[in-house]
Amino acid sequence: MMPGSLRAACVAVLRRDLLLAWRRRGDIALPVLYALIVTTLFPFALGPNDDLLARVAGGVVLVTVLLAMLLAFDALFRPDLEDGSLEQLMLAPQPLALLLGMKILAHWVSTALPLIVIAPILASMLHLPAHANAVLVLALLVATPLLSLLGSVLVALTAGTRRSGMLLALMLLPLCVPVVIFAAGAVSAAQEGLPWIAPIAWLGAALALMLILAPLACAAALRIAIDA
Amino acid sequence: MTAENSPSALLAARDLTFLRQDEPVFGPLDFALRAGEVVLVEGDNGSGKTTLMRVVVGLLHADEGTLYLDGAPLDRDLARGRLLFLAHHLGLKADLSPLENLRIAIGLYGCREAITPQQALHTVGLQGYEHEPVRQLSAGQKKRSALARLLLVPADIWLLDEPFANLDREGIALVNRLIERHVAEGGAAMVTSHGAVTFLHGEPRRLRLSA
Numbered sequence: 451m452m453p454g455s456l457r458a459a460c461v462a463v464l465r466r467d468l469l470l471a472w473r474r475r476g477d478i479a480l481p482v483l484y485a486l487i488v489t490t491l492f493p494f495a496l497g498p499n500d501d502l503l504a505r506v507a508g509g510v511v512l513v514t515v516l517l518a519m520l521l522a523f524d525a526l527f528r529p530d531l532e533d534g535s536l537e538q539l540m541l542a543p544q545p546l547a548l549l550l551g552m553k554i555l556a557h558w559v560s561t562a563l564p565l566i567v568i569a570p571i572l573a574s575m576l577h578l579p580a581h582a583n584a585v586l587v588l589a590l591l592v593a594t595p596l597l598s599l600l601g602s603v604l605v606a607l608t609a610g611t612r613r614s615g616m617l618l619a620l621m622l623l624p625l626c627v628p629v630v631i632f633a634a635g636a637v638s639a640a641q642e643g644l645p646w647i648a649p650i651a652w653l654g655a656a657l658a659l660m661l662i663l664a665p666l667a668c669a670a671a672l673r674i675a676i677d678a
Numbered sequence: 679m680t681a682e683n684s685p686s687a688l689l690a691a692r693d694l695t696f697l698r699q700d701e702p703v704f705g706p707l708d709f710a711l712r713a714g715e716v717v718l719v720e721g722d723n724g725s726g727k728t729t730l731m732r733v734v735v736g737l738l739h740a741d742e743g744t745l746y747l748d749g750a751p752l753d754r755d756l757a758r759g760r761l762l763f764l765a766h767h768l769g770l771k772a773d774l775s776p777l778e779n780l781r782i783a784i785g786l787y788g789c790r791e792a793i794t795p796q797q798a799l800h801t802v803g804l805q806g807y808e809h810e811p812v813r814q815l816s817a818g819q820k821k822r823s824a825l826a827r828l829l830l831v832p833a834d835i836w837l838l839d840e841p842f843a844n845l846d847r848e849g850i851a852l853v854n855r856l857i858e859r860h861v862a863e864g865g866a867a868m869v870t871s872h873g874a875v876t877f878l879h880g881e882p883r884r885l886r887l888s889a
Contacts, residue, residue: 455788462785466771466778473773473811534767537737542786543759549786676737 459544460552467556477525481518482564488514489572500577507576508586508637509630514572515565515590516626519597522561523622524615526553526605527672536672550672551665554602562594578641585640585650589633592653599657599664600625606671610678629653687712687749688866689734689835694743696726696733703729704887706743711835711866716857718878719870721887727870728766730887731839734868735763759787762833764841768824772813776804776823779812780830787831798829802852817844828856836860836867842877854879 471478492510496502530536530553539549569590570583578586604621611617632649639646687710695705704726711717721727732738734745736754745752747760770779780795799808802822812820821844828836841853857867858879869878 458785458788462782465785466774466782469778470771470773532767533772534765534769535771537763537765537767538769538783538786540737541735541758541761541763543788544786677739 456544456548459542459549463539463549463552464556467553468559471556471560477522478560478564481521481561482568484521485514485518485565485568485572488517489575492576504577504579504641507573507578508582508641509634510576511569511573511578511586512590512593512630512633512637515562515569515594516597516630518565519562519594519601520619520622522557523601523605523618526557526602527609527668528605531609531672531675537676540673540676545669546673547665547669550602550606550668551661554598554665554668557602558595558598562590562598566590566594578637582637582640585646586637589636589650589653592650592657593629593633596629596653596657596660597626599660600629603664603667603671606668606675609672610675628656687746689752689868690746690749691734692744692746694730694733694745695741696729696738697741707885707887709885711868713834713864713866714861715866716861716878716880716882717866717868717885718882719868719885719887721870721872723872725887727872727887728839731763731765731837731868731870735761735837737763760833761835761837762787762828762831763837763839764824764828765839766843768820770812770820770824773811775807775809775811776815776826777808779823780826783827784830787827787833789830790832793829795826795830798826799823801829802826803848818846818849821845822849822852825853825856828860834865836865838867838869840870840872842871850877853877 489510492506493503496506527536530539540546542549566587570587573583573586601618601622604618604625608618608621632653636646636649639649690710692708693706695707696703707730709717719727719730729738733740736757747753747757770776771782774782776799777795780798784795796808799805802825804819804822804826807815807819812823815823825841836857842850845853854877857869860867869882871878
């Protein structure tokens with residue numbers, strides 16, 4: 451009797467969630483459309499002043515991506531909690547934290563990655579210069595997994611409560627402040643021709659920390675949610 | 679019932695109690711499940727059958743009492759691959775096909791030798807539905823595709839919560855066949871039933887829960 455190996459289990463969970471995301475690809479398009487529409491509103495609200503738009507472009511795209519990600523968080527654990535497949539994950543011989551890590555990865559690929567792909571287009575719409583655009587993409591590549599991990603902990607904590615969407619937003623947004631500061635700092639430094647690597651490195655350090663802590667915290671929180 | 683934690687018992691419990699807001703849901707409860715044996719957990723609605731299953735499998739924490747696996751106090755990390763829990767929520771993804779759902783289960787729990795997911799689906803009577811999304815199957819067919827997990831996953835202790843619910847006569851016979859074969863191979867099963875009708879074949883040992 452051989453229990454499933456660690457690698458087979460990780461691949462199974464990752465494959466499952468990506469396949470599910472693909473089956474409901476309409477849901478993937480929603481945050482992307484949301485980000486597109488929100489960004490389009492800014493030139494209307496602020497007026498067609500290229501310099502002004504270029505100055506706010508980095509921050510606008512960052513905050514828009516953050517809010518768009520927030521829309522998709524509710525689907526991270528809730529469906530699994532409702533149909534009993536989370537219990538099956540918990541009862542599997544592999545460490546739950548690792549399997550949840552795979553779920554978070556799949557969620558990041560299906561929600562944040564499409565947003566990162568359109569982010570340069572959104573930023574160009576707001577006249578962000580090309581070199582700053584590259585830094586923006588880099589900042590997003592580090593900041594969005596960090597947001598996914600932070601969000602996953604809060605989703606796990608609120609999983610047992612009903613109507614947790616707004617509560618989740620209220621809890622997550624304060625935690626996002628440092629992420630936004632560092633990511634936007636890197637983009638504006640690049641715009642002014644200053645070195646921009648330090649804020650990205652800070653984000654990277656936080657990401658490394660959360661990569662370890664967040665899945666463990668999620669596992670503990672979901673076990674409590676199931677136990678209640 | 680004698681020697682609740684005798685070494686011959688695969689799974690045993692002593693003074694197992696579960697409280698909800700300081701009110702006992704069940705217990706203190708003693709039972710033993712030996713290899714080659716079926717225990718039928720009976721009780722009215724709300725008597726704590728599902729709760730007992732969830733405590734045994736480790737989703738809920740018992741407030742008092744001890745569980746034993748192979749005569750030694752149960753270590754969850756060692757026990758995980760050996761228990762198989764079929765719950766009310768079947769743990770099937772509605773957007774995936776029965777075959778894809780089984781592949782996930784295999785990835786997590788491993789697979790018995792000499793059987794493939796296709797054969798398992800054939801055995802439970804889902805040939806022709808392997809690639810249909812589970813959401814388009816009937817309740818009974820969903821149950822059957824969850825039952826296919828029993829054939830594939832190499833766990834020796836089955837915990838089946840109302841396995842006969844939603845099944846037709848043929849499905850009930852199927853569950854009985856699966857249990858009989860599992861028990862004949864040295865496995866053990868714990869089956870809940872609300873007691874009105876029991877479809878389980880043979881003379882299982884009974885564990886009665888009262889509300």
